[in-house]
Amino acid sequence: MNVKKISWVALFIALSVIGGMIKVPGPVSSIALDSFPALLAAGLLGAGPGALVGAFGHLISALIGGLPMGPLHLLVAAEMAVVVWLFGKMYGSGKRILAVLVFVLLNGLAAPAPFILVMGWPFYAGAAPAITIAAVFNGIVAAVLLPRVLPVFEKRFGRVHA
Template identity: 65%
Template sequence: MSSKKISWLALFVALSVVGGMIKVPAPIASVALDSFPALIAAVLLGPAAGALVGAFGHLVSALIGGLPLGPLHVVVALEMAAAVWMFGKLYVSGRKGVAVAVFILFNGFVSPAPFILLMGLPFYIGVVLGITVAAIFNGVIAAILIPRLAQAIEKRFGRLHA
């Protein structure tokens, strides 16, 4: 990996950490705007880099929120990485609207589903709205910013992802 790409990766992780401090009111304190930098990174740096930013961004957001799910946040971070990776793959292939929709549905409804077995259906029902609202905000912000940032960054720094 080039030093240029590592620098950009670090920048997006930092932006994800800042986004993690902007909380969306929800029963779980780790619901935040930590995903949109990862979604942008998934398009500009590649899906794998975006997935890394998404996982790390979630872990820091959870840490800032007091780790309400304890070690289960590792599971959520892996789910976030998968959601961001899927977004990046779909977006880069030209299916931009589908990428946003899949991210919102996966992050809002599918990712919390394993917690039905661990914490029960009431927990799932309680967190789905907040997580879905956050996923909508993150997905829409990314969809608005990606074309503008991609154009400006490519013009100034060249293409970041092959």
């Protein structure tokens, strides 16, 4: 990864920190609007850099929220990295609407599912709606911004995407 891409990743992580301060009411204080910068990074820079932004964005959002699930946030960060990576691959291959839908379903419904084993069905039933609402908002913001930002970004900085 070159210096330009590292700088962009750092900028998007900073945007995730800001989004992480905008919380969605729910049973866990780390549910926030920290994902759309990762989705933007995945669409502009590629799936790998987007995955890094997704993982670090979640970890910083969780830290701001007081790490309510302790070390389990590492699992959530890994899930975010995978979901954003998949979004970046799908978005980059032209399946833009499908990429947003898959992001919302995986992030909102599938990613919290492993926590049923640890925290039970009541946690999932309480967390999944709030996470899904946040995923819908993050996905919509990314879907609206990416087609507008991508041409400007590529004109100004060239094709950074691998």
